[in-house]
Amino acid sequence: MTLSFDKPNPDALSIDSGALTAAIARYAVTSNFAAHPAVVQREAVRAFLNWLGCALGGSQEKAVKLALEVALELGSSSQATVLGDKRRVDVASAAALNCMSSSILAFDDAHLATVTHPSGPVCAAALAFSETQSVSGKEFLNAIVIGIEIQCRLARILVLPPSKFNVGFYVSGLTAPIGVAATIGRLMGLDEQRMNWALGLAASQASGFRATHGTMTAHFRPAHATRSGVIAAKLAALGFTGDDQSLEANKGFLDVYSSGADVSAGMAGLGKEYELLSNSYKPYPCGIVIHPTLDACFELVNQLEGSERVCDATLKVHPLALSLTGIRSPKTPLESHVSLFHWAAAALVRKSAGVAEMQDACINDPQVSELREKIIAVADEQLGSHQAVAEARLSSGRTIRAQVTDVRGSKTKPLTDSELEKKFHSLASTWIPDAHVKQMIGTCRRIEELTDVGAAIRDLVNLA
Amino acid sequence: MTLSFDKPNPDALSIDSGALTAAIARYAVTSNFAAHPAVVQREAVRAFLNWLGCALGGSQEKAVKLALEVALELGSSSQATVLGDKRRVDVASAAALNCMSSSILAFDDAHLATVTHPSGPVCAAALAFSETQSVSGKEFLNAIVIGIEIQCRLARILVLPPSKFNVGFYVSGLTAPIGVAATIGRLMGLDEQRMNWALGLAASQASGFRATHGTMTAHFRPAHATRSGVIAAKLAALGFTGDDQSLEANKGFLDVYSSGADVSAGMAGLGKEYELLSNSYKPYPCGIVIHPTLDACFELVNQLEGSERVCDATLKVHPLALSLTGIRSPKTPLESHVSLFHWAAAALVRKSAGVAEMQDACINDPQVSELREKIIAVADEQLGSHQAVAEARLSSGRTIRAQVTDVRGSKTKPLTDSELEKKFHSLASTWIPDAHVKQMIGTCRRIEELTDVGAAIRDLVNLA
Structure with a gap:
């Protein structure tokens, strides 16, 4: 099986660009x-494990608690679990809140080619939905794969050429409602016509831009997208009508958000070749475009000898890294x-790039901030988005x-199962007892065999 | 007082384009x-009266009932009235549902210069909010004016030059969340910082495209925008942070949805000159760009003598009219x-263009459909969006x-108070007893004097 998108797979589902919505619905x-x-079945389990760890780790953050307060004020029913809280809310709000938790530490997965974060919305939505209707592990994972x-x-x-895309748009906010509508629509058993309308209803809620990066609103965006997808599926299930070609029509989704896109190239191989296999699980809790730089910085750290320390550093990065993560002096964890500069400095000074390095103590550490201001x-x-070069002048003179050509966590250098479990553990154990964390990991590993995902996860989460 | 935007008013609030969000928040x-x-105070009352009539008239439509079913399944609390239904839902859902009711017959108001529908979202949101907190008539109207x-x-x-705008975007979906956030934020008493965040949270939910026209999804869009604005205000009130320049920042709202926009021209005179005074209340329940054609058709009808009837007709219209309402053979009321063609034919055959003319009986009327297919x-x-020319060949040979230069309902040819009341009556009396309709109109007329809008409206609606 080839995973290349350059060579169209003759066996693959053929997509006429005039029938894009219908093809995706089918x-x-x-x-x-x-x-x-x-390999895809296994990757779906890994995606869910990574997602749940991120969501548990982020669940105690202030932004999530504020959003929960609004959901509770609106008097939601108690359909589904809010991770990290005893209070339950309706399925759409739970999906949104748990997605926000998984996003808030910037530790969720990333599809590097498009700088999107595909698992958060669909895993959060599928998990919440599985508490309202019995869903087997296989159905659950299948729905997640479809949405991703x-x-x-x-x-x-x-995003990809020949499309002319405004990089200011938050890509996940445009695509996640549609993915979630497909995930939930599938779990609800929608027929093709209603699935089609669900996709259109979701697309009509696509939203978000990047200027909000570094604030709570940045993490509201995927949560809102998740809710939008759930609502789209629920409305369509009742027969709420839409245009049958919402994605490809004149004045439709692609028309307004891109220009000159090549639909058939992007869709070639759907159902045979899997983007899920190009998805990355982040080893560092920050924007994915910072990661090649961090890999390079750790290579520098490995070259330090004795008491040598870094005096200043010069980075060469993909243009998108500066454009999306160019904050020089961050004031908050968000x-x-x-902040490319912060993470490079933190890694070079503290020799670590974990959740501790996004906290105020590290942001305000004089050694970190001094180096941060000096980094060029x-x-x-010439560099790809997965590449970076770093050079440092040391105290020794x-x-x-260091030059990074393949970023850690990517398809060519994936996190191992044990690295993923370690990541889950480091995130969940911030507030969940060790034994329960281990039990959670075990359940995630066995998810394919579960007959009722919602019940199993609820039992585990209630333990916490 | 001049209402012209061509001559900047020296007294007006000065807007530096680098501080657009802050200026709007202030x-x-x-x-x-x-x-x-x-004249503005009075127009706010008229806008609300027109809105409530449309909402009552549309409240029994299937799309609204389906959306209500989803809201109820999510187990909303009973904070606010759903017009036309005994069941109550949470404030965000009530705002959304009542906005959908006001949109679903395409009879709501329209700001012709931008083809937006400003009252629906803010009136629906303010009304629902006024049931959760005591709001006086003056505060209520003020919040509506601000949002509009x-x-x-x-x-x-x-939308306006020099901005390069993709006409496929649904403009109301982009701007309504922001207007609603301002309306609700004001009623909640947000300070400038939190109002600023509310605007940004709302902008980050801007969404919608025009391909869904003619389906239920078209009317979901303003409802979703309304809900988005309410949520934005509620989150911001709790201190949910955003970027302080969400509207004008690089990769922000204006950056992604337009190109080359002239902020200072669009903002000149804010607080001194009122767009509300350029708002139209539709005399016909269809897309506002069809209205000049309908005016022209009724001028033709007035020229008919004896048993003369129209055999065929040729229309000259503003390009946007064909682009947005070019459906030749509609299959459903939505x-x-x-469908420009349908309404021209209906007006010429039936000499009427009301809610009856959007029903299946008229759509399938052989005389209407025969003429509809023949119209060119x-x-x-050369024509403005408020202009049209119609020519008809008659059975007499x-x-x-007819040539229309000023459309009925517009600033230069406004509906009179009594025409507005007649419109309200025709919409509300489809399911509300006559005496109650009259009482409702009376309450709307006195809204400025009310000490508690929510209580007064609730009493009235419960009568129905």
Whole structure:
């Protein structure tokens, strides 16, 4: 099986660009877990494990608690679990809140080619939904795969050349409602016509721009997208009508958010080739475009000898890294997520880049902030988004250099299962007893065998 | 007082384009009812009366009932009235549902310069909110004026030259969340900082495109925008943070939805000159760009003599009219809203253009459909959006012609108070007893004097 998008797969579902919505609806309604290759089935479990760890880790953050307060004031019913809280809310709010938890530490997954975060919305929505209706592990994972594939395919169509895309748009906010509508629509058993309307209803809620990066609103965006997708599926299930070609029509989704997109290239191989296999689980809690730089900084750290320390550093990065994460002096943990300079300095000074390095103590650490102000970062068009170069002048007078061509966590350098479990543990154990964390990991690993995902997860979460 | 936007008013609030969000936040926080000219105060009452009539008239439509079913399934609390239903829901859902009711017959108001519908979202949101906290009539009307002005100003900035705007975007979906956030934020008493965040949270939920016209999803869009604005205000009130320049920042609202917009021209005179006075109340329940054609058709009807009837007709219209309402053969009442051909034929055959003319009986009337297929419509760049020309060949052999330069319902040819009341009556009396309808109109007329709008309206609606 080839994963390349350059060579169209002759076996793949053929997509006429005039029938994009219909083709995606058909895929969402017909795709089966058993038909996914074993490597995809396994990756879906890894995606969920990574997601749940991030969501548990972020669940105690202030933004999540504020949003929960609003959900509770609106008097939601108690359909589903809010991770990290004893209070339950309606399924749409639970999906939104748990997605926000998984996003708030900037530790969730990322589809590097499109800088989207596909698992958060669909995992959060599927989990909340599985508390309102019995969903088997296989149905659950299948619905997640469907939602991730649709999001990433649409993101490719929007973002990649020949499409002229305004990089100010928050891509996940545009694609996640549609992916979630497919995930929930599939779990609800929608027929093709209603699935089609669900996709259109979701697309009509696509939203978000990047200026909010570094604030709570940045993490409201995926939560809102998740809720939007859930509502779209629920309305369509009742027969709420839409245009049958919402995605491809004149004055439709692609028309307004991109220009000149190549639909057939982006859709080639759907159902045969999986974007999920190009998804990254972040080893560092910050914007994915910072990660190649961090890998390079850790290579520098490995070259330090004796008492040597870094005096200043020069970075060469992909232009998008500076454009999206160019904050020089972050003032809050949320701002640190989009500060290339902060993370490079933190890694070089503290030799670590975990949740502790986004906290105020590290942001205000004089050694970190001194180096942060001195770092020079240059955008280099020659570099890919997964590449970076770092050079440092040391206290010894030596200059050292590192070049990263494949970022850690990516398809070519994936986090191992044990690294993923360690990440889950580090996030969940901030407030959950060790034994329960281990039990959670075990349940996630066995998710394919579960007959009722919602019940199993609820039992575990209630333990916490 | 001049209402022209061509001559900047020297007294007007000066807007530096680098401080657009801050300026709008300041306006929303400081603008007072007493400071609005009497003509504006009166127009706010008319806007609310027109809105409530449309909402009552649309409240029994299937799309609204389906959306209510979803709201009830999510187990909303009983904070606020759903017009036309005994069941109560949470304030955000009530705002959304009542906005959908006011939109679903395509009879709501329209700001012709930008083809937006400013009253629906803010009136629906303010009404629902006024059931959760005591709001006086003056505060209520002031909050509506603020929300309408902000929506229309932002719509001008997005849509009018020199901005390059993709006409596929649903302008109300982009601006209404922001207007509603200002309306509700003002009623909640937000300070400038939190109002600023509310505007940004709302802007980050801007959404919608025009391909869904003619389906239920078209009317979900303003409802979703309304809900988005309410949530934005509620989150911001709790201190949920955002970027302070969400509207004007690089990668912010204006950056992604328009290009080359002239902020200072669009904002000139804010607080002194009122877009509300350029708002139209529709005399016909269909897309506002169809209205000049309908006026022209009724001029033709007035020229008919004896048993003469129209055999065929040729229309000259503003290009946007064909682009937005070019459906030749509508199959449903919702599709009729965007069929220039249907309404011209219905007016010429039935000599009427009311809610009855959007029903299946008229759509399938052989005389109407025969003429509908024969009508020729030509886009004419020379015509304004409020202009149209119609020519008809009659059964007598005569050819007659009509030219409309000012559309009925617009600023220069406004509906009179009594025409507005008649419209309200025709909509509300479809399911509300006559005496109660009259009482409702009376309460709306006295709204400025009310000490508690929510209580007064609730009493009235419960009568029904």
